[in-house]
Amino acid sequence: MIRFLAPALLLLMISCDAQSGPGASCIDDGDCGGLQVCEEFECVDVECLVTTDCPLEQTCDRRSFTCVEGCEVDDDCRAGFGCEESTSTCEPLECRSTELDCAFAENCNPATGACEPDGGGHCEPCSTRPFQAQGTCQDSRAICTTYFHEPELYCFLRCDEQADCPRGFECLNVGRDASGDGTIDHLCVAHCGDLYDNGWL
Amino acid sequence: MLRSLAPLLLLGLVACSDQGFTRLDNADVWIQEPSGAVDVLLIIDDSCSMAPHQAALGSSFAAFIQWFVTAGIDYQIAVVTTDGIDPSKSGRIQGEIMTPDTPNPEGAFTRAVSVGISGSRYERGLEMARRALTEPLISNENSGFLRDYAALTLVFVSDEDDKSPWPVHDYVHAFRDLKPQEERRILNASALVVDDVSSCPSSAQSSAQPGQRYMDVARQAGGVIGDICAQDFQDIAGQLGLNASRMRNTYFLSSSPNLATLQVSIDEEPIGCDEGVWRYEEALDRRTQEHLPAIVFAPDRVPPVGAQIVARYMDGVPNPDDFCRETS
Numbered sequence: 422m423i424r425f426l427a428p429a430l431l432l433l434m435i436s437c438d439a440q441s442g443p444g445a446s447c448i449d450d451g452d453c454g455g456l457q458v459c460e461e462f463e464c465v466d467v468e469c470l471v472t473t474d475c476p477l478e479q480t481c482d483r484r485s486f487t488c489v490e491g492c493e494v495d496d497d498c499r500a501g502f503g504c505e506e507s508t509s510t511c512e513p514l515e516c517r518s519t520e521l522d523c524a525f526a527e528n529c530n531p532a533t534g535a536c537e538p539d540g541g542g543h544c545e546p547c548s549t550r551p552f553q554a555q556g557t558c559q560d561s562r563a564i565c566t567t568y569f570h571e572p573e574l575y576c577f578l579r580c581d582e583q584a585d586c587p588r589g590f591e592c593l594n595v596g597r598d599a600s601g602d603g604t605i606d607h608l609c610v611a612h613c614g615d616l617y618d619n620g621w622l
Numbered sequence: 623m624l625r626s627l628a629p630l631l632l633l634g635l636v637a638c639s640d641q642g643f644t645r646l647d648n649a650d651v652w653i654q655e656p657s658g659a660v661d662v663l664l665i666i667d668d669s670c671s672m673a674p675h676q677a678a679l680g681s682s683f684a685a686f687i688q689w690f691v692t693a694g695i696d697y698q699i700a701v702v703t704t705d706g707i708d709p710s711k712s713g714r715i716q717g718e719i720m721t722p723d724t725p726n727p728e729g730a731f732t733r734a735v736s737v738g739i740s741g742s743r744y745e746r747g748l749e750m751a752r753r754a755l756t757e758p759l760i761s762n763e764n765s766g767f768l769r770d771y772a773a774l775t776l777v778f779v780s781d782e783d784d785k786s787p788w789p790v791h792d793y794v795h796a797f798r799d800l801k802p803q804e805e806r807r808i809l810n811a812s813a814l815v816v817d818d819v820s821s822c823p824s825s826a827q828s829s830a831q832p833g834q835r836y837m838d839v840a841r842q843a844g845g846v847i848g849d850i851c852a853q854d855f856q857d858i859a860g861q862l863g864l865n866a867s868r869m870r871n872t873y874f875l876s877s878s879p880n881l882a883t884l885q886v887s888i889d890e891e892p893i894g895c896d897e898g899v900w901r902y903e904e905a906l907d908r909r910t911q912e913h914l915p916a917i918v919f920a921p922d923r924v925p926p927v928g929a930q931i932v933a934r935y936m937d938g939v940p941n942p943d944d945f946c947r948e949t950s
Binding site: 449450451452453454455457459470471472473476477483493494496497499500501518520521522523524525536589591611612615616619621 | 649650651655706707744783785787788789790795798805806807835838842874876908909911932933934
């Protein structure tokens, strides 16, 4: 009987205004501080209470209150990786869209889930030829011209909508008849010179 | 004799229940621990459509800074623009770095965010933030801004999308690499951008564009997303400031509660459910993107720095009718 009452006697000894901290008496976790739990009526330090207490690619084991390798949701992984729930491991994500996940002059291929080079001659340096709007551009959709006040000539490909342009290029009404066919051109434009200067192309 | 003592012992335990010692199924504990120091970099679009948005942000300083002052945070605030063409910009901090010692901080903030509208219309906010925080600028023109011991907050402000060269996740990597990887909360990024173009005034809709890339960074880096087309920035600026300061007003419960049993205390002081200090809510957890049971404190009643917040409750199915209902 005395053994039965021991925990209750201990509880009585706990002051209602006890201070929290390692080794402090407790009834539940609420009597302890942050990153502590109440075990055997005593506050003990733990490594984690929730997964966000752990580094990326680790989760909090709520039985041992330690960080263990693995993930529960995509947010537990590094950017560009998602949580494979069946194995609790972080795996590379497929591209979600050209704009979010691809590098300059790439397109997201939904069939493969990978970003692929556009293949067009965007920003290809060129020179003009008389009576030939595309100048020395290899692509027949391209026009050799200048844009963004850059002095050099580059090939810009025609577009009808933004989806026609790869990542980093903007389908814009350039406000002039660069092709000489009597229509105002929409071109996939970018700061080509700046992109070369920065090593992005 | 001993047997007769048992009820008394039990009574002793129950007597403590008014002080918050009731033994319920769950006792969730949190400590209000903002970072002691935070470096805040505002990346502001300086293209021609941004004048009204810069003015609205500039007049919202008090709402933005209130949480830093409340928490006594050692802050630094600096501004760069999204222009990557003009060599005098291109990741260079514009004006002075604001600190708690800056005279007339409201005026300084208004001046700092008024970066003008002559910048490139080819906005590269993510790249300019990366340039600002890495070599060579961080050891030269921008030296002194990034402190090893401080948390880092990025706030992107633009009415168009980002046109930086890298995939978004490469920028998130680059920003996280500035700080210890093991500390998830040390970096956060928020976006004050266009979400829905139709929410913008008709005069601004032709130039407005959803800030998908900025919003993606904010989602990945635990920040908030605000609508730049909102007429009044006070509420948004308050949310941005609260998030940037790392003060918290939302605490997620570890289990589903029987709302009739839910008790909340701050530093062992019970806070009644009818005092207007806190409420129960199924709030959005940005980590899981799920709505989960949570205690949410009113904006003007956020627990003070260092406070211990405890929620005790029995397991159950949350029924709004049970909230704040006297249990017999």
